Amino acid sequence: MKAAVVRSFAEPLVIEERPVPTPAGHQVLVRMETSGLCHTDIHAAQGDWPVKPSPPFVPGHEGIGTVQAAGDRVSRLRVGDRVAIPWLGEACGHCDHCVSGWETLCLQQQNSGYSVDGSHAEYALAHGSYAVPVPDGIDPLDAAPLTCAGVTTYKAVKLSGVRPGTRALVSGIGGLGHLALQYARIFGAETIAVDVTDEKLALARELGADHVIDARVQNVAEEAQRLGGADAAISLAVSNESFGAAYGALRRGGTLVLVALPAEGTWELPVFDMVLNGTKVVGSIVGTREDLAEVFRLHLLGRTRVVREVRRLDDINSSIDEVLNGKVAGRLVFDLR
Numbered sequence: 001m002k003a004a005v006v007r008s009f010a011e012p013l014v015i016e017e018r019p020v021p022t023p024a025g026h027q028v029l030v031r032m033e034t035s036g037l038c039h040t041d042i043h044a045a046q047g048d049w050p051v052k053p054s055p056p057f058v059p060g061h062e063g064i065g066t067v068q069a070a071g072d073r074v075s076r077l078r079v080g081d082r083v084a085i086p087w088l089g090e091a092c093g094h095c096d097h098c099v100s101g102w103e104t105l106c107l108q109q110q111n112s113g114y115s116v117d118g119s120h121a122e123y124a125l126a127h128g129s130y131a132v133p134v135p136d137g138i139d140p141l142d143a144a145p146l147t148c149a150g151v152t153t154y155k156a157v158k159l160s161g162v163r164p165g166t167r168a169l170v171s172g173i174g175g176l177g178h179l180a181l182q183y184a185r186i187f188g189a190e191t192i193a194v195d196v197t198d199e200k201l202a203l204a205r206e207l208g209a210d211h212v213i214d215a216r217v218q219n220v221a222e223e224a225q226r227l228g229g230a231d232a233a234i235s236l237a238v239s240n241e242s243f244g245a246a247y248g249a250l251r252r253g254g255t256l257v258l259v260a261l262p263a264e265g266t267w268e269l270p271v272f273d274m275v276l277n278g279t280k281v282v283g284s285i286v287g288t289r290e291d292l293a294e295v296f297r298l299h300l301l302g303r304t305r306v307v308r309e310v311r312r313l314d315d316i317n318s319s320i321d322e323v324l325n326g327k328v329a330g331r332l333v334f335d336l337r
């Protein structure tokens with residue numbers, strides 16, 4: 001099978017021929033149909049984060065495909081089922097986080113395309129209980145971005161406390177942001193979109209943003225405060241400076257949800273301002289299997305539009321450059337069929 005492999009953090013990925021793996025125990029073997037390119041794959045390939053994956057590895061955690069074979073302990077999935085392989089590859093299933101609806105915080109978790117090989121390949125292994133069924137009627141090219149960009153921003157919007165009549169700012173209208181904007185609207189918020197390219201700001205308008213701010217030439221905090229300030233701000237831009245700007249956009253009592261993970265991302269908390277204004281800053285990591293099932297249902301109901309372009313896996317390195325240069329509208333998805 002063909003697989004895109006990170007051999008070293010300093011070099012481009014290599015397209016390799018590898019043997020098709022054999023599923024054992026709880027595993028299923030998935031014939032990949034599509035696999036979305038998340039900015040996290042780029043952080044993984046470049047070793048950007050404090051906890052690094054171990055090369056060689058196959059990135060990819062927006063994988064959609066059909067089950068080809070199953071280990072002897074798989075009971076829920078059948079050969080032929082279409083499933084999504086998300087970032088949460090597996091969790092222990094019995095710690096306090098797992099049993100209280102926070103499996104994404106499990107300390108025993110494995111992450112697809114990071115601690116275990118992921119979906120940028122013709123075949124991938126997944127855990128039979130953590131691969132999420134994809135409902136019939138969802139195009140696999142749409143299902144892929146929903147599997148990380150969708151579920152992550154759906155969860156972040158939930159966590160932000162956005163509800164009808166509130167104002168939400170989305171910082172970064174990329175793969176994640178173009179969906180975050182739509183979920184904020186579904187939750188009833190007035191929306192402010194922030195980005196740094198004309199194309200992304202145009203996309204935000206097209207997707208129904210009530211206001212757009214061009215962070216290249218406008219002061220994000222000032223513009224947002226002019227509108228009354230944001231009850232919630234969701235930080236999706238791969239830029240350290242954008243955190244302060246998004247925080248500065250908050251109203252009193254507002255919540256900043258940190259999602260983006262730029263290399264060596266640090267930011268000093270403005271303690272005096274936070275205490276006096278009663279603001280909150282929270283981190284948010286992907287979403288649970290149930291969150292993803294909800295994301296798929298909303299898409300089936302026609303409530304979300306996935307903006308994506310198709311690429312070949314052979315072009316993974318030029319695709320990464322496109323993302324890094326801010327050239328992509330929405331998401332790039334590899335078609336592996």
Ligand code: NAD
Binds near residue numbers: 172195237
């Ligand atoms: P992306 O490259 O598709 O989107 C980033 C967007 O930010 C682009 O549209 C870019 O133009 C915009 N941007 C850059 N500088 C900006 C600025 N100063 N102000 C406003 N916008 C700016 O990336 P993505 O795939 O959407 O991922 C975004 C980040 O989220 C990455 O760091 C990724 O690793 C992270 N991520 C986190 C989670 C999680 O669970 N917390 C899940 C998935 C991805």
Ligand code: ZN
Binds near residue numbers: 039040041087148149
């Ligand atoms: Zn991702």
Ligand code: ZN
Binds near residue numbers: 091094097
């Ligand atoms: Zn657990």
